[in-house]
Amino acid sequence: MDASAGGGGWFAALERFTQRVNRIFLILSAILVLAILALVCLSVIFRYFLNNPLAWALDYTTFLLVFVFFLAISPALQGGNHIEVDLFDPLIPEKWHKAQRMIGKLLTLVFAVALLIFIARRFEDIVDLDELSFTMVHMPLKYIFWIGPIGAAQFLLTAIVDIIRFAKTPAEDVAKFGAATGH
Numbered sequence: 001m002d003a004s005a006g007g008g009g010w011f012a013a014l015e016r017f018t019q020r021v022n023r024i025f026l027i028l029s030a031i032l033v034l035a036i037l038a039l040v041c042l043s044v045i046f047r048y049f050l051n052n053p054l055a056w057a058l059d060y061t062t063f064l065l066v067f068v069f070f071l072a073i074s075p076a077l078q079g080g081n082h083i084e085v086d087l088f089d090p091l092i093p094e095k096w097h098k099a100q101r102m103i104g105k106l107l108t109l110v111f112a113v114a115l116l117i118f119i120a121r122r123f124e125d126i127v128d129l130d131e132l133s134f135t136m137v138h139m140p141l142k143y144i145f146w147i148g149p150i151g152a153a154q155f156l157l158t159a160i161v162d163i164i165r166f167a168k169t170p171a172e173d174v175a176k177f178g179a180a181t182g183h
Contacts, residue, residue, distance in 0.1 A: 011164055018161045021154055022075040029071035036061045036068070059135040063144050070151025074158040077108070098171045105163045112156040119148040 043057040075081075092100055123145050125131075131141045 011161075014157075015161050015165065018074075018154075018157055019078065022078045022158060025071040025151070025154065026075040029068045029075070032064050032068045032071070036064050039064075055136050059133070059137040062135070063133075063137075063139070066144055067147050070147045073151060074154040077155060077158045077162060095171070098169075102163070102166065105159070105166055109156075109159045109163060112152070112159040116149065116152040116156050119152045123149050 039057045039061050043054045046057075047053040089097065089100075123142070126141045126145055133139050133141055133144065
């Protein structure tokens, strides 16, 4: 059964799974941004009001920022909050808009594959070498960067779902499908 016929099928299940994971990633990244905000505020209070700077706070905010990035890239792609260049849309005949956008989505897919390969290889090196962070807080990098391959894999999955959904979009609806509308 096809996903477009009655809402079932493998693609509908894949899309629901991707959306659920992205929703969880978005919530986690929002919580981590609040934690970063709290650490920065705490650091400001200690530095300027108590004259006792918290040197470790910058390290933890940096570590958390890695998590925020890898948790937020997939929901951003799914929600259409990513960067999309539409500068050339008026210069291209309307009948070619779907092909033009598909090329952009395919380039996103190529980037997602490259990102996953690069991040997975880098994480493998970090684990093999058991590298420590070069910060005041000495921590094995594998405890920080494990989120990289997971976030990159979810980004790739989201890009695949986006391409399939876009391919099913009729050419006349392409103008409604994009970053400005959140798909």
